[in-house]
Amino acid sequence: MIKLYDKPECPFCWRVRLALHAVGVEYQRLDYLQEPQSWRRLTPGSTVPVMEDRGMVLFESSVMLEYLQDQFGSLLPVSPEERARARSLMSYADNVLGRAGRDVIFEKRDRDPALWDHDRLRRAEEAWIQAMPWLDEQHQRETSFFGGEYSLADMVLATRFGLAQAYGLLIPEEYGYLKRWFGRISSLPGFLVTAPQVVLEALADSASLSGVVAGDVQPSEAITVNS
């Protein structure tokens, strides 16, 4: 069985959990802090995620996603053009959207609000807003970026939006395609089963504000083996 050394709130770990769920593979989820020695032995850069499959060790999330795509073939669009587009979206998710979100998360996470650097937050929020128009234009349909099938691009973006929302960075109202896409993807079982607690709490808050039953959202931390 695949082993995944994992940290719930890490966006790189979450995308691998999403992809594993999407291909329907059973895996064992290990908290890297509870297995520090075996984890450190496997990763030259001391990062998570780390994947172990039948003696093979992978320590870079993009390689894990490509491996799952090569094994199961259902995580990227078929044509070379659309695959290139999916990879461009993933790059945008990490290098543009993710950078803005990361600054807000790092500033707010586990810190007394009295100590927040408001200039840093304001700059990150501006960068977040500036990242929206290009993404909003990339939609062909509302359900996903690729004609109804969820791809790795959707998964990587969903983790960035989910974590950002948990720290107060929302999709502005005028980006209707993006809002509807996130509304749909964040209600799918794969998203809910793999999401970190902080994301589920933010979703439950926004659901209760919009009248949906918050108890529908279940935490994922209790789940160590997924199928």
Ligand SMILES: N[C@@H](CCC(=O)N[C@@H](CS)C(=O)NCC(=O)O)C(=O)O
């Ligand atoms: N490029 C790496 C980045 C992984 C990464 O930066 N992981 C962070 C957590 S999000 C990490 O392991 N930090 C060290 C730590 O948390 O101890 C990948 O995609 O796998």
